[in-house]
Amino acid sequence: MQATAGDGVDVTDLVVRMDGVGVRRARTSLLRKVDWRVELDERWVVLGPNGAGKTTLLKLAGAEMHPTTGQVNVLGEKIGRTDVFELRPRIGFCSAALAARVPGEEQVRDLVVSAGYAVLGRWREQYDAMDTDRADELLKAMGIAHLGDRTFGTLSEGERKRTLIARALMTDPELLLMDEPAAGLDLGGREDLVMRLSALAMDPDAPAMVLVTHHVEEIPPGFTHAMLLREGGVVAQGLLTDVLTERNLAETFGQDLALQRSGDRYFAWRRA
Numbered sequence: 001m002q003a004t005a006g007d008g009v010d011v012t013d014l015v016v017r018m019d020g021v022g023v024r025r026a027r028t029s030l031l032r033k034v035d036w037r038v039e040l041d042e043r044w045v046v047l048g049p050n051g052a053g054k055t056t057l058l059k060l061a062g063a064e065m066h067p068t069t070g071q072v073n074v075l076g077e078k079i080g081r082t083d084v085f086e087l088r089p090r091i092g093f094c095s096a097a098l099a100a101r102v103p104g105e106e107q108v109r110d111l112v113v114s115a116g117y118a119v120l121g122r123w124r125e126q127y128d129a130m131d132t133d134r135a136d137e138l139l140k141a142m143g144i145a146h147l148g149d150r151t152f153g154t155l156s157e158g159e160r161k162r163t164l165i166a167r168a169l170m171t172d173p174e175l176l177l178m179d180e181p182a183a184g185l186d187l188g189g190r191e192d193l194v195m196r197l198s199a200l201a202m203d204p205d206a207p208a209m210v211l212v213t214h215h216v217e218e219i220p221p222g223f224t225h226a227m228l229l230r231e232g233g234v235v236a237q238g239l240l241t242d243v244l245t246e247r248n249l250a251e252t253f254g255q256d257l258a259l260q261r262s263g264d265r266y267f268a269w270r271r272a
């Protein structure tokens with residue numbers, strides 16, 4: 001008999017499970033009563049305005065933070081009861097906060113390959129040839145194979161984002177968490193990234209994914225589910241096509257928003 005999460009879902013397929021989760025800091029609720037299930041083959045987008053709690057949610061899923069109330073399970077391990085240093089290599093994480101910690105003189109290939117050794121910053125050991133081949137393969141998949149010998153400090157914003165995604169994939173994670181990967185990119189850079197993330201989302205061997213964004217235009221085709229957050233509370237969650245409605249967007253962003261779908265892409269704007 002298979003163990004289930006109480007809602008018929010096989011728990012071995014659950015990558016993230018949150019039950020009644022809340023996070024409080026200095027009498028402020030960053031998150032309230034979040035119940036969430038992410039399965040192996042799902043690709044989630046978390047959408048909401050500034051301060052909604054998106055990064056907090058991602059940090060919980062990345063075992064970077066404990067909840068104040070409720071329970072968080074990631075890859076079958078309960079946060080608070082497990083060794084996070086064993087859990088974190090199973091999770092790929094990319095965020096602006098991580099980018100800010102990368103020394104400018106770090107070589108791109110080293111930055112990617114060192115993820116397997118859980119280090120950031122200059123690493124003088126010799127890497128295994130298999131590891132450097134894998135790093136080059138990931139750089140190629142992100143369209144930046146030619147940048148392996150460059151230093152991180154010399155890269156454009158878009159090239160940095162792609163490097164960090166390659167690094168996050170280096171350990172072959174079971175869960176990939178991305179906090180606003182398209183922030184700061186120009187139109188061409190954004191479109192290029194959206195298409196690469198779309199290819200990743202459609203790869204059946206790719207990890208479960210959670211992508212945080214402010215913009216519906218940044219949702220890569222192939223993403224399957226969405227959570228809308230406002231002021232620490234879940235406005236709606238479920239299948240992307242069910243959740244992404246004008247009504248839910250209006251409630252999430254507190255404005256009268258029009259939403260249009262063109263193929264697998266979404267566009268939103270405020271009605272006059």
Ligand SMILES: Nc1ncnc2c1ncn2[C@@H]1O[C@H](COP(=O)(O)OP(=O)(O)OP(=O)(O)O)[C@@H](O)[C@H]1O
Pocket residue numbers: 025026028029030048049050051052053054055056057214
């Ligand atoms: N340590 C803290 N103490 C008090 N408030 C905090 C703390 N950390 C975060 N917050 C607040 O919690 C709220 C949620 O923060 P979070 O970074 O999760 O939001 P977000 O949705 O990712 O926002 P953004 O889109 O602007 O990045 C914000 O209002 C933030 O100011």
